[in-house]
Amino acid sequence: MNGWHGRLLRINLTTQTTSIETIDPQVCRDFIGGRGVAMWYISKEVDPQVDPLSPDNKLVFAAGPLTATPAPTGNRYMVVTKSPLTGALAHSNSGGEFPTWMKRTGFDLFIFEGRAEGPVYVWVDEDRVEVRAAAHVWGKDTHETTDILKAETSDEARVACIGPAGENLALMAAIMNDKHRAAARSGVGAVMGSKNLKAVVAMGNKNPDLHDPTAMRDVSVDTSKNVGADVKKGSNMRIYGTSYVPQVTNTLGIFPTNNFQQGTFEHTKNIDGDALKNQYLIRHTPCYRCPLSCGRLTEVPDGKYKGKGEGPEYETISSLGSGCGVHDLAALVKANYLCNEYGMDTIGTGMTIAAAMEMYEKGYIPESVIGQPLKFGDHDAMIDMIKKMAHREGFGNDLAMGSYRLCEKYGHPEIAVTTRKQEFPGYDPRGSQGMGLLYATSNKGASHMEGDVAYEEVFGVPVKENPLSTDGKAELVKHFEDAFALIDSSGLCVFVAIRYVFSKDRLIFPQRLSEMMNFTTGAGYTPEEIMKAAERVYNIERLFVLKAGSTEDTLPYRMLHEPLPDGPAKGKVVELDKMLPEFYQLRGWDEKGWPTKEKLEELGLTM
Amino acid sequence: MRINVKLIANYQSLLPAGTIGNTIELEAPAGISVLQVLTPFGVPLDDTSVIVLNGLTVDLNTPVSEGDTVAAFSAIAGG
Ligand code: SF4
Numbered sequence: 001m002n003g004w005h006g007r008l009l010r011i012n013l014t015t016q017t018t019s020i021e022t023i024d025p026q027v028c029r030d031f032i033g034g035r036g037v038a039m040w041y042i043s044k045e046v047d048p049q050v051d052p053l054s055p056d057n058k059l060v061f062a063a064g065p066l067t068a069t070p071a072p073t074g075n076r077y078m079v080v081t082k083s084p085l086t087g088a089l090a091h092s093n094s095g096g097e098f099p100t101w102m103k104r105t106g107f108d109l110f111i112f113e114g115r116a117e118g119p120v121y122v123w124v125d126e127d128r129v130e131v132r133a134a135a136h137v138w139g140k141d142t143h144e145t146t147d148i149l150k151a152e153t154s155d156e157a158r159v160a161c162i163g164p165a166g167e168n169l170a171l172m173a174a175i176m177n178d179k180h181r182a183a184a185r186s187g188v189g190a191v192m193g194s195k196n197l198k199a200v201v202a203m204g205n206k207n208p209d210l211h212d213p214t215a216m217r218d219v220s221v222d223t224s225k226n227v228g229a230d231v232k233k234g235s236n237m238r239i240y241g242t243s244y245v246p247q248v249t250n251t252l253g254i255f256p257t258n259n260f261q262q263g264t265f266e267h268t269k270n271i272d273g274d275a276l277k278n279q280y281l282i283r284h285t286p287c288y289r290c291p292l293s294c295g296r297l298t299e300v301p302d303g304k305y306k307g308k309g310e311g312p313e314y315e316t317i318s319s320l321g322s323g324c325g326v327h328d329l330a331a332l333v334k335a336n337y338l339c340n341e342y343g344m345d346t347i348g349t350g351m352t353i354a355a356a357m358e359m360y361e362k363g364y365i366p367e368s369v370i371g372q373p374l375k376f377g378d379h380d381a382m383i384d385m386i387k388k389m390a391h392r393e394g395f396g397n398d399l400a401m402g403s404y405r406l407c408e409k410y411g412h413p414e415i416a417v418t419t420r421k422q423e424f425p426g427y428d429p430r431g432s433q434g435m436g437l438l439y440a441t442s443n444k445g446a447s448h449m450e451g452d453v454a455y456e457e458v459f460g461v462p463v464k465e466n467p468l469s470t471d472g473k474a475e476l477v478k479h480f481e482d483a484f485a486l487i488d489s490s491g492l493c494v495f496v497a498i499r500y501v502f503s504k505d506r507l508i509f510p511q512r513l514s515e516m517m518n519f520t521t522g523a524g525y526t527p528e529e530i531m532k533a534a535e536r537v538y539n540i541e542r543l544f545v546l547k548a549g550s551t552e553d554t555l556p557y558r559m560l561h562e563p564l565p566d567g568p569a570k571g572k573v574v575e576l577d578k579m580l581p582e583f584y585q586l587r588g589w590d591e592k593g594w595p596t597k598e599k600l601e602e603l604g605l606t607m
Numbered sequence: 608m609r610i611n612v613k614l615i616a617n618y619q620s621l622l623p624a625g626t627i628g629n630t631i632e633l634e635a636p637a638g639i640s641v642l643q644v645l646t647p648f649g650v651p652l653d654d655t656s657v658i659v660l661n662g663l664t665v666d667l668n669t670p671v672s673e674g675d676t677v678a679a680f681s682a683i684a685g686g
Contacts (some may be wrong), residue, residue, distance in 0.1 A: 234617040236683055244616035244680075247629065251613065251678050252662045269628065273616060460657040460682030466664040499683065568662025 002211040003065035003521035004028045008041075009107045009129060011122055013195050014055060014114030016131045023108060029523050030604065032489035032530070034064030035091050036537035038080035038109060042089075043540055045111075048547035052084035052187075053169060053194040055115035061102060061160070061200065064491020068103035068207050070220040071516050072227060072500075073493035075100050075288040083186035084194075085171040085348070085402055086420040086445040088550040089541055090186035093449060094160075095287035095493055098177035098202065101158040103491075106206035112197060121161075121199040123153050126206060134198040138167060141341040142176040145199055153201045161199035162189045163343030165390040169193050170400035172348030172389070172423075176340060180295070180310035181287070184345035186422060186444055187402075211522030219515055223500050227291040237495065238284060240273030241294040242314035245426070246322070247272050248458060252467065253567020254431035256424065257322045258376045259354035260417045260558055263428045264567040267327030271317050275329050285310060292496055298333060305334035312336035312346070315448075318426030319350025324357060325376030335383055342390035348402055351423035353385045355403035355415050356395075364412050370395045414557040420445030420550050429559055431569030432457045434465065434473040437579045441477070441553045441593075443541045449488075451481035455498055462504040470575050474582035479506055485541075486510060486534035490517060536603045539595050543605070546594060553580065553593050608673040610635050612644060615680035618656075621648045630676070641677050642667040650679045657682050 006028065010019045023037065031037045038060040050056045059081045066074040077099030083090035102110070105124045112122075119134040137145045142163040149159050158178060166173035166189030173189030174182040192198075210216050236244045246268050249255040253263040269275065280300055286293035299308040312320070312333060320326060320335045339346045353374075359365045360374040367373055371394055374381050388396025398406050403423055407416035417424045422445030429436030434453035442450040453476050457467035465476065487497045490513065501512040514527045525533070554560075559574045584591060588599030600606045613630040614621050622631055635644060641660055642652060650656055652667070658679045660669055671677060 230683070234620075236616045236681055239617055247615045248657075248680055251615065251659065251680075274619075274629075458657075460654065463654065464657055464664070464682070468663070568659075 001025055001028070002209045003069065003517070004033055005106055005108050005206070005208055007107050008109035008111060009124065010111045010113070011129070011131065012114045013112060013116040013120065013131070013197060016116065018129045018131070020127065028065070030533060031537055032065070032486060032533050033108065034062045034067070034076070034489040034491050035078040035080060035485065036489035036533070038062035038078060039091070039537060039541055039544070041109070041111060042080055042082070043544050046082060048082070048544050049549070050082060052082040052087070052191060055195070057082050057191060059112040059188070059191050059195065061110040063099055063103040063108055064489055065208070065521050066516060067491035068100045069210060069520050070217055071492060071520070072220055072224045073287065073290050073292070073496040074491050075290065076491050076493055077102055078488055079175055079183040079188045081188055081191045082548065083188070083444065084190050085187035086422050086550065088420050088445065088545040088548050089443050090188050091444060091488065092183035092185045092188050093488055094177055094181045094183040096178035096181035097288045098158040098160045098181070100288045101204070102202045103208065104206050105202050105204035110200065112195060115194065116196040119196050119198050121149060121201060122197065123201045125154070126204040137198055139164060142343050143179050143341055146179050149199055149201050154203055157201045157203040159199055159201050161343070162192045163341060163390065165342045165344045166190055166193035168390065168392045168400065170344065170389055170392065171402045172345045172352065172400070174343050174345045176343050180340055182340070182345065185347065185447060185449070189343050208520070210520055212519045216516065216519035219512065219519060223512070224291040226500050227496060231292065235292070237292055237294045240277060241284070241296045243273035243276050243312065243317060245314035246317055249318070249427060252431055252458060253564065253569045254428040254458070254467070255322050256318050256426055256428050258325045259323060259351070259358040259415070260424065260428060261358065262566050263431055263564045263569055265322040268322070270327040271321045271329050271332055279329060280333055287493065290493065290496070294495060300330045300333050303330060305330040307334050307337045309337040309340055315426050316346040316350070319347045319354070320382065323350050323354040324382050326379045326382055327377065328379045331379035331383060335386055338383065338386050342386070344386070344390060347425055348423050349386060349389060351417065352399050352403040352406060353382055355407055355417070356385070356399060358415050359407065359410055359412060365410050417556050417558055418446060419555060422446050427454050427458065428564065428569070429555070429574050430564045430572045431567070432467040433470045433574060433579070434467070434476050436555060436559060436574030436576060437473055437477045437583060438481070440555050440576055440580065441583060443538070443545045449484065449494070451477060451484045452494065453477055453480045455480070461499055462502060468569060468572065470578045474579050474586055477583060478586050479509070481538055482531055482534040483509065485537040486513065486530060489534070489537055532603070536605065539599065539603055540605055542595060551593065608635060608637055609633070610644065610671055610674070611676040612648065613676055613678040614648065614650065615678060617681055618650060618679055621650060635671065638670050640668045640670055641665060644671055644677045645679060655682050656680070
């Protein structure tokens with residue numbers, strides 16, 4: 001096969017045995033790769049009702065057909081599993097270098113099943129696979145673990161691992177790769193921890209074969225040139241990475257502040273891209289083969305927040321910054337480093353602390369329970385809470401359950417800003433209605449990465465939509481959800497894909513991406529066929545989520561009943577009722593949100 | 608009348624030299640439109656920019672009032 005290796009590596013951690021299997025080419029074609037093919041295996045092999053932290057859950061690492069090809073940003077992988085945070089589906093994306101190294105082992109997928117008796121790591125050097133003891137790195141942070149495991153395997157290898165948060169089954173635990181990159185959301189790191197799997201180390205020389213290498217090179221060079229032209233003009237993504245976004249969302253009044261109690265933050269300029277660039281930026285850092293290079297190496301050179309690492313990104317600034325009312329940039333940068341070192345999703349971590357802060361200020365959780373005051377803006381208390389969450393110490397044990405369970409435990413579920421028990425990212429949907437519909441319906445719970453319509457509502461890419469209007473948002477959300485399923489399955493990064501390989505015209509939306517897929521795989525997709533495959537991926541995921549019992553597409557109390565008190569979107573709530581029925585209709589789902597028989601037949605999902 | 612012009616991130620360089628931050632206050636004639644406010648700054652007035660009036664999506668011919676803020680930023684993926 002071309003593009004796809006058509007091979008998977010199965011690792012049974014209980015028996016410590018491994019096997020190599022071929023992947024049916026028709027499954028690759030129908031489910032694209034990466035996220036889609038991983039989901040096909042999950043739905044075939046994992047009971048949707050399974051306890052996500054039991055040995056019966058499976059953890060899939062999945063590279064896409066464009067991963068490790070010349071396609072710019074073909075450097076992604078997806079982690080797919082049943083989520084312990086949401087009880088539904090997790091599919092978390094990451095870039096850096098590990099995903100390319102993983103693909104070069106000659107496998108598209110690693111499937112981890114069972115549970116090792118004690119801590120282990122898995123070392124994959126092409127077909128040489130070893131399950132090795134990892135007691136010596138258990139308890140160590142992700143940076144130390146990466147260094148130690150590279151030293152005992154190969155300096156040429158790349159490492160994905162969990163930190164203390166994953167070991168301790170914190171529900172916001174991430175899987176970190178290349179130290180700073182995260183498959184962050186939905187508690188994928190806790191699933192890895194539940195299997196006693198500390199790390200995966202990968203290396204190889206098996207680049208995928210390409211169907212038409214010349215055409216693939218030409219389309220890749222041309223795409224890189226387009227990115228390069230924007231970089232030359234002064235692209236914000238190159239200058240600031242995503243850290244320029246606080247100024248944008250604050251201007252639109254959708255910058256989550258104090259646990260979404262407000263939509264504007266008076267201290268934005270203290271934690272925005274300029275502040276970061278002027279004070280702590282060392283240089284920008286790319287994922288493998290990325291012409292945009294939006295990552296940034298930063299350093300707080302001295303003082304009590306001294307440290308060095310990558311980021312923070314926008315989502316971290318909005319969760320650990322404005323979300324917690326924090327405007328001390330050095331402390332915020334340090335909090336980001338700590339999350340990376342402990343292996344934690346910064347959104348889940350920040351917004352859980354934000355919910356605790358609101359409950360503390362309202363008197364719903366007494367100081368005696370927390371062990372200290374926990375006011376909005378108290379950056380030192382925030383840092384203490386991060387440490388306690390990762391290690392499940394004291395009140396950190398409550399925080400490690402995430403904001404939904406925390407707020408429920410203390411009798412105030414209305415404080416939790418979550419859907420499917422997962423914390424909201426950094427766009428207040430009261431001022432971006434399409435994002436509201438997205439969060440409500442998202443298979444993986446609130447996530448911008450499920451179909452980020454903020455591209456149109458906020459950033460004007462590929463076209464500008466009015467964020468306060470509900471008109472046309474049902475169609476927009478469906479399009480973006482399918483587009484993201486396609487991008488995630490292909491192995492590209494959304495930042496470059498949306499801007500440079502999608503057209504502005506939704507009817508011919510993925511033309512260039514279809515070309516890349518065809519030059520790579522020879523599958524001969526038309527743009528319509530590939531969008532249909534993406535819709536198939538979205539629907540097979542939907543079925544899993546519904547069968548897992550996560551059947552309610554709704555929003556938390558605050559979004560439906562508490563109008564935004566400030567900013568341009570003042571007075572707005574999310575008008576979900578105006579969008580949801582049309583969305584179900586466009587999706588071919590019944591009035592309760594279940595895919596109809598006709599839709600499943602159309603997609604070939606009546607298995 | 609006094610109005611504000613806010614040019615975000617890389618558009619800040621279009622503000623007069625020496626401007627601190629991303630916003631300036633300026634005197635403008637009554638009835639001036641969003642488009643007319645931004646033209647002298649050289650902000651690209653096509654779909655490569657996102658332009659808002661007081662944070663709201665408006666037609667570029669909308670008249671600006673006393674105290675309003677016209678903001679612009681480059682339309683590029685991020686977040
Ligand atoms: S745009 Fe940023 S996140 Fe995406 S591949 Fe490039 S450096 Fe990585």
